[in-house]
Amino acid sequence: YPNTLTLAEIVSRSTDGQPEPAEGRIARAILTVLLAGRASVSALPVQVGRADAQTPRAWAVCRVEAGSSQPWVTTLLHTAVPATPILRLLLPRLDGTNDRASLLARLAAALRAGAVTVPELPPGEPPAPEQRLQDLAERYFVDMLRYLECNALLEPDS
Numbered sequence: 001y002p003n004t005l006t007l008a009e010i011v012s013r014s015t016d017g018q019p020e021p022a023e024g025r026i027a028r029a030i031l032t033v034l035l036a037g038r039a040s041v042s043a044l045p046v047q048v049g050r051a052d053a054q055t056p057r058a059w060a061v062c063r064v065e066a067g068s069s070q071p072w073v074t075t076l077l078h079t080a081v082p083a084t085p086i087l088r089l090l091l092p093r094l095d096g097t098n099d100r101a102s103l104l105a106r107l108a109a110a111l112r113a114g115a116v117t118v119p120e121l122p123p124g125e126p127p128a129p130e131q132r133l134q135d136l137a138e139r140y141f142v143d144m145l146r147y148l149e150c151n152a153l154l155e156p157d158s
Contacts, residue, residue: 002077002152004046046076049154051145056103057096057155058148066091076152085116086144094148096155100141108137 007027014022033039049057062073066088072080073091083091089110090103098106110116111133114123120136121128128136148154 002046002048002150004042006045046152047156048076048149048152049156051142051149051154053154053157055096055099056094056145056148057157058091058094058153059155062153063091063094073153076155079152081151081153084144086118086140087148089116090141090144091153094154104137104141107141108134111137111140 007023007030010026010030011023014026030039034041059074059076062075065073066083071083073083073087074080086107090107093103093106107116111118111121112127117123118136118140121133127133145154
């Protein structure tokens with residue numbers, strides 16, 4: 001998830017050992033989920049990037065939107081997700097040319113300067129020790145990339 005799969009791809013991954021052919025059971029299960037509004041059908045496949053990419057690349061539309069004043073960015077699935085301050089800071093730089101280390105350094109510098117705030121570093125408090133700041137930057141960076149992956153904001157590697 002959130003990549004799309006064909007029925008054949010789903011069936012090929014089924015290893016449940018049930019006596020009934022997997023395709024029929026899976027098709028009925030998919031129909032049930034669709035009718036319940038918990039999934040959607042797409043005529044075109046959607047492929048998204050992964051949070052562990054060495055040079056993550058966000059969809060160009062959401063990179064542009066991150067610089068706007070709207071409170072959301074648009075996903076590859078054409079849905080809106082909230083644009084947090086950390087997303088606004090890093091999305092424009094997720095163009096596939098910046099590596100993880102440089103992106104993490106950018107987030108750490110923004111936390112250090114107070115340009116981005118997190119609950120663990122309240123404004124007006126004495127500066128956090130550098131190791132604490134680096135640890136928080138790493139945690140928020142990894143969480144942000146997972147959020148981007150799960151919400152279909154990352155493009156797959158070429």
